[in-house]
Amino acid sequence: MLSFFSGRHRQRDDLFDRSFRSCTDCGADVYVLAEDCKDCGTALELRAG
Structure with missing residues (x-):
């Protein structure tokens, strides 16, 4: 609610x-x-963060 007033x-x-x-x-x-990408099949890296 505060964001509404500010x-x-x-x-x-x-x-x-x-x-x-x-x-x-x-x-x-x-x-x-x-x-893997569902469209092109490229192997993807898992990213942290």
Whole structure:
């Protein structure tokens, strides 16, 4: 409620959006724990953080 009065808007932190990343080769959205891209088959590295 305080952000409403101060004029600041909190950015939405959506778990669904954070569950995907882009393939380094084709740019397709891939689940963060996937080992391979579903579109092009590129092997993906798991990233921490």
